[in-house]
Amino acid sequence: MKRNLAIAIMLLCFAVAPAKAQSETQPDPPKSPDAPALKSHPKVADKKFWIFAGLQIGATIADIETTQWALSSNPRVHEINPLFGSRPGRARMYSIGMALTGVQLLLQHHTKARSERTGRAKGFWMVGATANTALHSVLAVHNAGIAGQPVCPAQGAGCR
Numbered sequence: 740m741k742r743n744l745a746i747a748i749m750l751l752c753f754a755v756a757p758a759k760a761q762s763e764t765q766p767d768p769p770k771s772p773d774a775p776a777l778k779s780h781p782k783v784a785d786k787k788f789w790i791f792a793g794l795q796i797g798a799t800i801a802d803i804e805t806t807q808w809a810l811s812s813n814p815r816v817h818e819i820n821p822l823f824g825s826r827p828g829r830a831r832m833y834s835i836g837m838a839l840t841g842v843q844l845l846l847q848h849h850t851k852a853r854s855e856r857t858g859r860a861k862g863f864w865m866v867g868a869t870a871n872t873a874l875h876s877v878l879a880v881h882n883a884g885i886a887g888q889p890v891c892p893a894q895g896a897g898c899r
Contacts, residue, residue, distance in 0.1 A: 783852040791868040792844050798875035799840045803832045805882035812886045843871055 807829050809816045817825040822835055851864040 794872045795840055798872045799836050801879035802875040803836050805879045809882045809886035813890050816885055
């Protein structure tokens, strides 16, 4: 019964759809030699953009992995970011962290496109990219330092 209903709905959709999906295009009129050349739009996602994007993603991965290392090596360590919770798993950290990095990349792409369109604040998109990379790099180094500390169960007694 469900199969027949699905087939009927699909046939109804095809029946209501326009028969001609593409419109006819008229050929472009010939260009005169006196016509002004169209402005070429520079590519927004150029090599520099992808290098910065790769650095941000790499720094985010380093931050997540060193956090997981610190959480697994010391039972008293906890995450201080309230988005993740006190002892987040790897999947939770990657889903939230990479989503936020992706949003930042989209905003940087938008900012770069807008600055190239208007001609103002050309390098402003790199401020966010540099700040994001620097923050995650500093946090990764901090997490690695915490993970490398010895665990002393007796509040320091007997540990060197």
